[in-house]
Amino acid sequence: MTTPAAPPPPPYPDRSPGRDGEQAPSAPVRTPGLGDAVASEWTKIRSVRSTVWTLGVMVLLLLGVGLLTAVAIRAADADLQDEPVLSLGFFGVLLGSICVITLGVLTIASEYGTGLIRTTLAVCPSRSRVLIAKSIVFFLLSFTVTTVTAGVVGVLQTAILDGGTPTAGEWLGATVGVGLYVALLGLLALALGAVVRHSAGAITIMIGVVLLPLVLAMFMFTDTLDSVRQVLFEYSIPSQLASLYDTPITLSGPSGWDSVLILTCVTAVAMGAALASQDRRDV
Amino acid sequence: MIEAVGLTKRYGAKTAVDNLSFQVRPGAVTGFLGPNGSGKSTTMRMIVGLDRPTAGRVTVGGHPFRSLPNAPRQVGALLDAKAVHGGRSARNHLLSLAQLAGIPTARVDEVLGVVGLQDVAKRRSSGFSLGMGQRLGIAAALLGDPRVLLFDEPVNGLDPEGIHWVRNLMKQLASEGRTVFVSSHLMSEMALTADHLIVIGRGQLLSDMSVKDFISANSADFARVRVPPEPEQREKLTAALTEAGGRVMPEPDGALRVTGLPLPRISDLAHGAGVRLWQLSPHQASLEEAYMRMTQGAVDYRSTADAKEGLVPPPPPYELPPDSGLAQPPELPQRGWYAPPPPGRSPAAPAPSPHPTERETSEESR
Numbered sequence: 001m002t003t004p005a006a007p008p009p010p011p012y013p014d015r016s017p018g019r020d021g022e023q024a025p026s027a028p029v030r031t032p033g034l035g036d037a038v039a040s041e042w043t044k045i046r047s048v049r050s051t052v053w054t055l056g057v058m059v060l061l062l063l064g065v066g067l068l069t070a071v072a073i074r075a076a077d078a079d080l081q082d083e084p085v086l087s088l089g090f091f092g093v094l095l096g097s098i099c100v101i102t103l104g105v106l107t108i109a110s111e112y113g114t115g116l117i118r119t120t121l122a123v124c125p126s127r128s129r130v131l132i133a134k135s136i137v138f139f140l141l142s143f144t145v146t147t148v149t150a151g152v153v154g155v156l157q158t159a160i161l162d163g164g165t166p167t168a169g170e171w172l173g174a175t176v177g178v179g180l181y182v183a184l185l186g187l188l189a190l191a192l193g194a195v196v197r198h199s200a201g202a203i204t205i206m207i208g209v210v211l212l213p214l215v216l217a218m219f220m221f222t223d224t225l226d227s228v229r230q231v232l233f234e235y236s237i238p239s240q241l242a243s244l245y246d247t248p249i250t251l252s253g254p255s256g257w258d259s260v261l262i263l264t265c266v267t268a269v270a271m272g273a274a275l276a277s278q279d280r281r282d283v
Numbered sequence: 284m285i286e287a288v289g290l291t292k293r294y295g296a297k298t299a300v301d302n303l304s305f306q307v308r309p310g311a312v313t314g315f316l317g318p319n320g321s322g323k324s325t326t327m328r329m330i331v332g333l334d335r336p337t338a339g340r341v342t343v344g345g346h347p348f349r350s351l352p353n354a355p356r357q358v359g360a361l362l363d364a365k366a367v368h369g370g371r372s373a374r375n376h377l378l379s380l381a382q383l384a385g386i387p388t389a390r391v392d393e394v395l396g397v398v399g400l401q402d403v404a405k406r407r408s409s410g411f412s413l414g415m416g417q418r419l420g421i422a423a424a425l426l427g428d429p430r431v432l433l434f435d436e437p438v439n440g441l442d443p444e445g446i447h448w449v450r451n452l453m454k455q456l457a458s459e460g461r462t463v464f465v466s467s468h469l470m471s472e473m474a475l476t477a478d479h480l481i482v483i484g485r486g487q488l489l490s491d492m493s494v495k496d497f498i499s500a501n502s503a504d505f506a507r508v509r510v511p512p513e514p515e516q517r518e519k520l521t522a523a524l525t526e527a528g529g530r531v532m533p534e535p536d537g538a539l540r541v542t543g544l545p546l547p548r549i550s551d552l553a554h555g556a557g558v559r560l561w562q563l564s565p566h567q568a569s570l571e572e573a574y575m576r577m578t579q580g581a582v583d584y585r586s587t588a589d590a591k592e593g594l595v596p597p598p599p600p601y602e603l604p605p606d607s608g609l610a611q612p613p614e615l616p617q618r619g620w621y622a623p624p625p626p627g628r629s630p631a632a633p634a635p636s637p638h639p640t641e642r643e644t645s646e647e648s649r
Contacts, residue, residue, distance in 0.1 A: 119366045
């Protein structure tokens with residue numbers, strides 16, 4: 001132990017024995033609210049290594065994959081044809097979204113895994129406040145990091161390749177749109193983590209959600225399943241993400257901002273379920 | 284003030300807490316005792332609203348915890364020392380809790396100093412020993428300077444110095460008029476810390492009384508008699524006492540435990556038998572013994588068929604084994620209790636296995 005064998009210090013050094021409302025003037029009692037919870041969650045998310053690891057790997061993937069593609073195309077002197085330059089960032093973002101999903105799950109599930117959630121909820125009885133604060137902090141963080149990185153990658157790609165200049169709409173979709181989509185995907189993972197309460201389980205389910213529709217569609221060979229196959233292709237998460245670059249994998253299906261809207265609705269439903277389950281279940 | 288009324292918690296078919304009603308009053312340390320799995324932690328969790336009671340209710344200061352205005356300023360709880368994210372530093376852990384509770388940051392450094400973790404505040408808590416983890420948990424409980432404090436097994440993993448510190452801390456918190464509710468399975472610890480005891484077994488209330496009442500209500504008082512070491516003296520006295528209706532039991536150090544007879548009567552009988560007494564002292568059973576009796580009763584009470592079968596026999600069946608000779612004391616389950624205390628141990632430091640010799644002295648001086 002680090003404490004020397006000295007008589008125990010008084011627990012409240014500069015304070016008269018705390019009668020209610022008799023705090024030291026430097027410590028006015030006030031009722032905490034959502035803002036305090038957001039500050040707390042910001043402290044939590046910035047003080048663990050998993051945040052640095054997942055977001056760091058995501059940035060590396062976006063930059064690495066995006067730039068490598070651009071450099072490779074330039075070196076091969078290949079023709080981009082009608083492909084917009086910014087769409088080269090797609091593969092990096094698709095890989096990077098796994099990192100955001102992992103962080104989203106860990107943000108809540110690690111509290112259940114370590115038991116910290118009991119300490120947290122013994123300090124703040126409002127489950128919804130904690131979950132909403134987590135969501136806000138996580139969403140803003142992952143949105144900012146994704147959008148900025150996607151923007152940097154886009155700028156570098158257009159500089160390396162002298163294809164046509166992307167329009168403002170293309171820029172918006174490839175940065176803010178992609179940032180929103182990936183952050184929403186992470187938020188969906190967070191909601192799932194709150195329901196499942198198990199890191200590995202929730203991450204596995206989320207990766208399944210991202211990949212399974214596409215994989216299933218690939219193996220639907222019979223003609224009778226054609227319509228199902230088409231829907232799975234069009235609404236799979238990679239396709240929706242690609243639609244933000246104006247190059248949907250399939251030509252039909254939701255385009256651009258529709259994808260963001262669809263995912264917003266799905267995430268809202270999941271978050272509602274998470275809030276309801278948090279409020280009802282024992283910790 | 285904590286008040287539970289008909290508190291019940293079932294997990295499927297298992298009843299963890301069964302119709303528990305009690306009050307924890309301010310200004311005293313209330314010990315919450317029970318064997319492992321008796322429902323202590325479940326009760327604690329229900330007090331802070333982590334588990335919903337199946338039936339009944341528990342309130343803190345008249346409100347259920349989850350509808351308390353500004354709960355972190357009113358209730359501080361240490362439920363599980365390992366309930367921290369190991370990757371976060373001690374200071375950041377406390378900082379996040381303080382921010383969540385709307386408590387100024389300065390208070391974080393203050394409580395770190397109170398629990399003596401200021402030197403390791405920047406270290407990640409995964410490297411902490413269990414004792415350091417307990418201190419961190421206590422720091423978290425103290426953050427809001429609350430009026431009601433809950434500690435679940437706070438001395439687990441602490442060194443004797445740390446245990447001493449926790450004991451004084453709790454007494455001080457109680458003396459400041461706070462409500463202090465401490466669960467433990469360490470009887471010896473509660474004997475030194477608690478003013479009031481709530482004992483549960485199998486989720487049911489077994490006892491709710493002050494420590495002093497608890498001991499006198501549950502103990503078998505006996506007299507310790509010491510006679511000159513000649514065997515015939517002892518045999519003569521034993522025969523006289525047994526004849527008069529007392530029960531005599533030899534102790535390993537040669538003394539006799541006599542139950543069922545008041546002290547003056549023992550003296551008279553000895554006088555009548557012509558036996559000189561070197562010692563005749565009243566002895567009150569320790570809290571440990573009282574607790575063992577009580578929880579055994581709980582098992583009795585719950586058994587279905589033959590209640591006595593398979594049970595550890597109650598500790599003191601102080602009877603003279605026939606013809607066994609007094610030099611060889613019979614096998615006693617609590618034999619290890621008579622081991623001498625290791626040199627240098629302060630009598631206040633709780634021992635892993637309690638020493639009645641130590642406690643006796645303190646109790647006889649009471």
